[in-house]
Amino acid sequence: MDxxxxxxxxxxxxxxxxxxxxxxxxxxSWRGGAGGGTELSLNYLCEQKSELFLLSDGIGGHDDGEIASRFSVDSIFELFQSQEDFDILTAISITHDKLVNIGLGSLRPLGATLVGLIFTKNLVTIFSLGDSACYHLNGDKLVNLTEDVKSSKPHFNVIEQCLGGGITKPNPSIVKRKFKIGDVFILTSDGVSNWADKEQIKMTIQSKQLSFSRKLCSIAKKSGSNDDLSAVVIKIKSL
Structure with missing residues (x-):
């Protein structure tokens, strides 16, 4: 990576x-939320051939959501750091199987949504399971790159794509995008994306805030979100 x-x-x-x-x-190595910290801010020069960013949300109504989300993040990072030719589909499959085994026999098996980015050269791979979101801000254009996959069945708001959670095999949404200097990628849990609209997100990122992610969570909270709130903002400074 240059x-x-x-x-x-x-x-x-x-x-x-x-x-x-x-x-x-x-x-x-930093973890925020389940068993981790609250806030992180840094300028980072990538030295590896690729870089990984993850956000996971324990599924409501299932056992130990904080354990499921932390386990999912740790498992995928462990595979990312130990494999020469990392493949996100394989990592998701392995992590899913492990969560299934942990929750075996439970009526409310461990489950977690997932959204993440892998930067490689001038290409970013975005992957997601469930209703966490990833946005790409290019100039004045903000695009939601992830699909909000919820059940079409009458029992509203049921997540059909996740890690663990009683599903047979996860089928992640995967998108590849080129990027350039000045572009911004934003990861949010549904506690933010369901309550902060795209215009609010764009205006926040284009403002002179000291902490974009904290501001996005604050907007969602003021809009009425009672859910856990998480956001990651990644700005491309140079290639």
Whole structure:
């Protein structure tokens, strides 16, 4: 990877009506949310051939969401760091099988949504399972790159794509995009994306905020979100 320089900030907080934060952010060795910190801000010069960023959200109504999300992030990062030719589809499949085995026999098996980015040269791979989101801001254009996959059945708001959670095999949405200096990628849990619209997200990123991710979570909270709130903002500074 040719001298990719990134400005990164991340923030997560427990929801107003939550007993524990079930979101988990993974950036290198740092973990935010489930069993981790609250906020991260740094300028980062990528030296590896690729870089990985993850956000996972424990599924409501299932056992130990904070364990599921943290396990998912740790498992995928472990595979990313140990494999020469990392493949996200394989990593998702392995992590899913492990979660299934942990929750075997439970009526509410461990499950977690996932959204993430892999930067390689001037290409980024975006992958997602469930209703966490990834946005790409290019100039004045903000695009949601992820599909919000919920059940079409009458029992509203049921997540059909996830890690674990009782499903047979996850089928992630995968998108590849080129990027350039000045572009911004934003990861959010559904506690933010369901309550902050695209115009609010764009205006926040284009403002002179000191912490974009914290501001996005604050907007969602003021809009009425009681869910756990997490956001990661990644700005491309140089290639």
């Amino acid at each position: 001298q990719l320089s990134l400005s990164i900030d991340a923030y997560t907080q427990q929801g107003l009506r939550r007993s524990i934060n079930q979101d988990c952010i993974g950036i290198g």
